[in-house]
Amino acid sequence: MKRRDFFKSAVAVGLASVINTESFAATSNANGMAVQSDVDMVAVMGGEPAAMLTRAIKEFGGINKYVKKGYKVVIKPNIGWDKSPELAANTNPDLVGALVKMCKNAGASEVLVFDHTCQDWKKCYTNSGIEKAVTDAGGKMVPGNDESMYVEVDFPRAVSLKKNKIHKSLQECDVWFNVPVLKHHGGAKNSISMKNLMGIAWDRKFFHQNDLHQCIADISTFHKKPALNIVDAYRIMKTNGPQGKSGNDVVLLKSLIVSPDFVAADTAAMKMFAQVRPTEISDVRYIGLAEKLKVGTQNLDKLNVKKIKL
Amino acid sequence: MKFLKKIRVALAILFFLPILLFFVDFTGRLPIQFHALLKFQLIPALLSLNVIMIGFLLVLSLLFGRIYCSFICPLGVFQDVVSWKSRLFKKKKKKHKFNYTKPQHLLRYSILIITILVFIAGSSFLVILLDPYSIFGRFASQLFSPLVIWANNGIASITNGMGNYTFYKVEHVRFVPVAFGISALFFVTVAIMSWFRGRLYCNTICPVGTTLGLLSRFSIFHFEINESTCTSCGKCVKNCKSECIDIKNMKVDDSRCVTCFNCVSVCKNESMKFKIRYKKSEKVVEENISKKGRRTFLLTSGALVGSLAMAKATNITGKKDSILKRKPIMPPGAQNVDHFNTHCTGCQLCVSKCPMQVLKPATLQYGISGIMQPHLQFSTHVFCTYECTICSEVCPTEALHSLKMEDKKLTQIGIAKFRKDMCVVFTEEKDCGACSEHCPTQAVHMIPYKNGLTIPEVTDDLCIGCGGCESICPVRPYQAIYVEGVTKQVFAKKPEEAKKFDKVIDDFGF
Numbered sequence: 001m002k003r004r005d006f007f008k009s010a011v012a013v014g015l016a017s018v019i020n021t022e023s024f025a026a027t028s029n030a031n032g033m034a035v036q037s038d039v040d041m042v043a044v045m046g047g048e049p050a051a052m053l054t055r056a057i058k059e060f061g062g063i064n065k066y067v068k069k070g071y072k073v074v075i076k077p078n079i080g081w082d083k084s085p086e087l088a089a090n091t092n093p094d095l096v097g098a099l100v101k102m103c104k105n106a107g108a109s110e111v112l113v114f115d116h117t118c119q120d121w122k123k124c125y126t127n128s129g130i131e132k133a134v135t136d137a138g139g140k141m142v143p144g145n146d147e148s149m150y151v152e153v154d155f156p157r158a159v160s161l162k163k164n165k166i167h168k169s170l171q172e173c174d175v176w177f178n179v180p181v182l183k184h185h186g187g188a189k190n191s192i193s194m195k196n197l198m199g200i201a202w203d204r205k206f207f208h209q210n211d212l213h214q215c216i217a218d219i220s221t222f223h224k225k226p227a228l229n230i231v232d233a234y235r236i237m238k239t240n241g242p243q244g245k246s247g248n249d250v251v252l253l254k255s256l257i258v259s260p261d262f263v264a265a266d267t268a269a270m271k272m273f274a275q276v277r278p279t280e281i282s283d284v285r286y287i288g289l290a291e292k293l294k295v296g297t298q299n300l301d302k303l304n305v306k307k308i309k310l
Numbered sequence: 311m312k313f314l315k316k317i318r319v320a321l322a323i324l325f326f327l328p329i330l331l332f333f334v335d336f337t338g339r340l341p342i343q344f345h346a347l348l349k350f351q352l353i354p355a356l357l358s359l360n361v362i363m364i365g366f367l368l369v370l371s372l373l374f375g376r377i378y379c380s381f382i383c384p385l386g387v388f389q390d391v392v393s394w395k396s397r398l399f400k401k402k403k404k405k406h407k408f409n410y411t412k413p414q415h416l417l418r419y420s421i422l423i424i425t426i427l428v429f430i431a432g433s434s435f436l437v438i439l440l441d442p443y444s445i446f447g448r449f450a451s452q453l454f455s456p457l458v459i460w461a462n463n464g465i466a467s468i469t470n471g472m473g474n475y476t477f478y479k480v481e482h483v484r485f486v487p488v489a490f491g492i493s494a495l496f497f498v499t500v501a502i503m504s505w506f507r508g509r510l511y512c513n514t515i516c517p518v519g520t521t522l523g524l525l526s527r528f529s530i531f532h533f534e535i536n537e538s539t540c541t542s543c544g545k546c547v548k549n550c551k552s553e554c555i556d557i558k559n560m561k562v563d564d565s566r567c568v569t570c571f572n573c574v575s576v577c578k579n580e581s582m583k584f585k586i587r588y589k590k591s592e593k594v595v596e597e598n599i600s601k602k603g604r605r606t607f608l609l610t611s612g613a614l615v616g617s618l619a620m621a622k623a624t625n626i627t628g629k630k631d632s633i634l635k636r637k638p639i640m641p642p643g644a645q646n647v648d649h650f651n652t653h654c655t656g657c658q659l660c661v662s663k664c665p666m667q668v669l670k671p672a673t674l675q676y677g678i679s680g681i682m683q684p685h686l687q688f689s690t691h692v693f694c695t696y697e698c699t700i701c702s703e704v705c706p707t708e709a710l711h712s713l714k715m716e717d718k719k720l721t722q723i724g725i726a727k728f729r730k731d732m733c734v735v736f737t738e739e740k741d742c743g744a745c746s747e748h749c750p751t752q753a754v755h756m757i758p759y760k761n762g763l764t765i766p767e768v769t770d771d772l773c774i775g776c777g778g779c780e781s782i783c784p785v786r787p788y789q790a791i792y793v794e795g796v797t798k799q800v801f802a803k804k805p806e807e808a809k810k811f812d813k814v815i816d817d818f819g820f
Contacts, residue, residue: 043818082697110473118748118782120665120695122338127697143478145691149470186756186764187743205690209784211740239808242747246807253815271820276811283762285741300820307818 040303041259041268047310049234050098052256056230057102059306060258066175066227069107074169074176075099075139076226078183078196079115079130081243082123088235088250089243090128091181095232095256097133099177104138111139112169115199118242121145142169150202157293158218160210165202170224178226182233182269184241184249188212189284190273191242192266193229194220194295217289220262229265231257238277251276263287263296264303271300311580315571321381322390325350329384333450333662334458336480338700348659348706350382351443352518357653358708368525375526377569379512379519385442386512386568388449389504393551396505408507411553413566414514422517433679438656442516443706445496447657448682452493452671455662456482483692484661489671489682508551513566523565532587533562533573540581546573631788632727637795638675639686639775642694642721643702643710646798647676654709656682660701668692668777669701683709686723686777688793693777694723696750719750722802724775724793726754726768732790735765745791748778751805754791766791771803 042059044052057063067073077091085093096113103111113134117124121144125131131141143149150165170176180196187208188195197219198204207215233255240249255272259265270281281287281298291298325347332344348354355363371378379386400407425436438444459482466477503510512519526532535546537560547555549572554563562573573582641660644650661669661684671682684701686694702713713721726745734742745766746756753772756764766779768791775793783789 043820045816045818082695118691123665123695123697140473140475142475143470146470146479148467148479185743186746186752187741205744205782205784208742208744208782209734211738212743213741238811240752243750245750245752245805248808248810251811251815255818268818268820272815272818275815275817275819285762305820 038304039306040261041257041264041300041305042308043255043257043268043272043305044308044310045253045255047254049092049095049232049256051310052234052254053095053098053102053230053258055308055310056256056258059308060228063102063106066177067103067106067108068174070109071103071107071174072172073103073108073111074173075103075111075113075134075179076170076176076196076200077113077115077130077179077232078181078191078199079124079128079144080118080199082119082127083244084127085129086235086250087244087247088181088183088237089241090124090130091179091232092234093129093133095230095234096130096179097137099179099230100134100137100139111137112142112173113139114142114144114167114169116144116167116201116204117199142167144199147202153222155218155221157221159214159289159293161206161215161218164206164219166222167200167202170200175227176224178229180229180231181236182231182253182273183237183244184239184273184277186241188216188286189279190266190270192269193231194262194266194286194290197222213285214289216286217293217295220290220295221293225260228258228260229262231265231269233257233269233272236273236276238273261296261303263291263298264300265296266290267298268300268305311571311574311584314584315575318377318380318569318571322387325381326384326387329446330450330454333447333659334455336455336459336462336662338663338665342663342700342703345659345704345706348443348657348704351441351706352378352383352522353437353441353443353655354657354706357655358706371522371525372529374531375529375564375567375569376519376522378522379509379568380570383442383518384446385500385516386509388446389500389509389511390551390570392501392504393508408548408550408553410547410550410556410558411507413554413563417514418516418520418523421515422520425517432652434652434655435679435681436517438654438682439492440515440517441655441657442512442518444655444657445500447659447662448489448493448671449497451484451658451662452486452490453497456485481667483667483689484670486671486673488673492682508553509566509568510553512568513552513554519568526564526567526569529564530586531584532564533567533569534583534585534587535560535562536581536583539579541579543578545576545578546582549573549576633788633792636792637797638672638680639724639777639793639795640799641669641684641686641701641710642699642718642723642799643705643713644723644799645711650709651676651680651683652709653707654680654683655707656684657706658682658684659704659706660684660710663700663704665698665700666692666695668694685795686793688777688781690781693748693781694775696776696778717801720774720801720804722774722796722800724773724777724795725770726773726775726779726791727794728754728766728768728791730765730790732785732788733765734785734790735759735763739763742784744782744784745779748782750774750776750778751802753802753805754779772805774802 042056044056077096079090081089083089100111151168153166154163180193183191185191194216233253237244237249238251257268266287428436463479466479469477500511547557552566554566640650668686669684670687672685699713699718702710746754751772753769757767759765777793780789780792783791
């Protein structure tokens with residue numbers, strides 16, 4: 001198995017040095033773990049989070065394609081705010097718990113979950129419901145607000161964010177999943193999969209000081225890509241994001257969008273969001289900026305997209 | 311009779327240990343109800359006009375003398391621990407070497423009277439410095455708590471490295487040099503006094519001790535020596551922490567005795583008894599205060615009262631950024647500056663329990679009369695959490711009135727001030743929005759600017775002054791948005807809710 005992967009990466013690297021690397025973005029990452037998939041994106045609607053997740057992963061070929069026995073897995077949900085689950089400020093705990101269980105069943109040796117929260121981290125972990133869902137499913141919460149757990153990483157492809165400290169659990173894991181929640185956002189217009197990466201970084205002040213949208217696009221060039229971006233659209237926040245003021249900010253969409261491509265996932269999520277609150281995708285500047293950095297593509301017609309209603 | 315000492319020790323541990331642990335527990339695991347133990351403290355009971363508790367303490371003291379000093383007062387128990395430990399370091403002969411000393415009436419009564427006069431003149435300066443409970447609270451918060459955090463972080467470093475996250479690192483951001491210095495000074499003074507001379511502090515300086523000493527002169531139960539059976543062996547004298555047993559005249563000075571029962575527990579033939587006083591008025595050997603002493607006392611107290619009354623509520627002024635000149639921000643529940651500055655004794659309980667560590671002891675922000683009273687100081691990730699009422703719940707003096715959660719979320723402790731010319735959106739023409747992100751009421755919200763950018767705007771009457779905006783604003787050295795304190799805490803307007811989305815979406819949109 002390892003030899004085949006090595007050969008694949010060697011060919012990819014060899015070809016990449018002479019051909020434009022754009023088309024290889026979705027099929028391999030710097031770790032040499034090449035995951036071949038016919039499907040580029042799966043969108044599911046009308047079920048509970050666990051059921052929708054199972055269906056989506058099935059379309060991608062099953063969790064065993066991503067998680068091998070003994071693997072160290074990291075899941076990065078949005079746990080930014082001290083809010084209860086039905087206010088949609090954080091990722092749905094049922095979704096996170098379901099993913100943890102799936103990875104444990106696939107034979108993962110450990111499943112770690114963290115976020116660099118915006119408020120008191122113990123309260124965010126607890127009141128979001130995510131800590132309980134994770135520990136019930138056999139995973140482990142890791143503190144995200146301890147600077148000693150972050151290690152400096154370079155971003156050579158970036159325009160503004162040339163370096164930042166990144167949570168070391170991501171450096172040490174075998175595979176990780178990015179599990180954001182779809183929200184309106186006062187500063188960045190919308191918070192989806194790329195914005196969710198701010199929670200893996202230590203120095204978030206830098207983002208706000210040096211063109212927020214460019215930095216969001218920059219951090220998405222992180223050399224260790226998540227295997228999949230799993231966008232929680234079960235409940236979305238349509239107004240007053242990122243914290244929300246009340247239940248009136250929330251809309252029940254019962255949906256899920258999964259894709260390894262950041263830009264495609266965010267574009268699809270925006271199109272879904274615009275049905276609730278009309279938004280020009282070009283106003284969400286980081287999406288276009290990320291496409292410019294060859295992080296992914298906004299052109300959903302070019303991709304193999306599966307849409308499923310449960 | 312010997313069991314009485316055991317009861318005293320048990321009660322002392324029952325009060326002292328939970329109080330100490332409550333102060334140093336940074337995890338918030340100990341139930342908040344522990345703060346009820348602090349309601350038994352005399353000065354907090356007086357300041358909060360807790361009639362029931364004042365009545366209880368009055369009855370307790372009129373029954374058993376200064377027993378309060380032996381188990382309720384944490385500073386008292388602290389001194390007992392110190393003098394107990396000091397015996398380990400003393401040679402056998404000198405282990406119990408207390409001796410009868412003359413009372414220091416001039417010193418302790420002048421301190422008591424001056425404290426009261428200064429308070430009546432409007433300044434709580436001496437109450438803050440001399441309330442024994444608050445002194446201990448500052449030991450726990452400024453001296454012990456950092457040690458506990460340091461130890462915790464050491465353990466966490468090791469266990470985190472092994473993949474266990476039960477212990478997690480905590481930063482100690484509450485270090486304020488002046489408060490630390492004052493706490494350390496008192497710590498050294500009280501520790502040295504108790505190491506060598508037992509309850510010397512309680513009988514010379516502490517105004518609470520002096521007050522209770524006035525009551526204990528008439529207490530129903532007190533210590534008496536049976537002159538016919540007493541052999542004058544002096545064991546009781548050597549063990550008396552208050553150094554108040556005059557074996558020559560076979561008399562115990564009730565005003566200094568802290569009812570610790572050390573004497574009855576060592577008396578070999580039960581000559582020392584704790585019994586009902588037969589005569590109401592006792593022949594007390596009084597030390598006369600000399601004329602010279604009286605004059606000195608009147609002059610110094612007059613000067614002190616005058617200067618402190620004038621020193622009340624002066625602010626730091628300067629020609630620098632307005633952030634440095636701002637009015638201090640009181641914790642929620644303080645109501646107004648006069649009420650707060652009068653009632654707060656700077657015990658640091660709220661400072662210790664604040665989960666964000668945003669409360670810090672003031673130096674001169676409230677003027678000299680507000681030294682060490684809490685105020686909010688914001689820094690990155692440190693602001694007043696929206697869904698939290700802990701400080702107002704634990705305050706034992708009612709300097710902070712206990713707030714219900716819905717009321718706290720509307721209590722305006724300050725108002726955000728936005729300086730557009732310093733904002734990143736204005737100077738760099740790039741998106742930021744960090745302040746609005748952190749505003750729980752959206753008093754700070756983004757409005758259209760130019761080229762698709764948005765810039766912050768503040769609606770004053772929606773702002774509750776939580777400091778989320780100031781704590782996250784990336785502009786340095788002074789933030790583009792900061793919170794100005796208020797002198798009176800009123801209710802902000804209730805934030806408007808968004809309109810609910812009432813259509814059904816059953817399509818993906820792409």
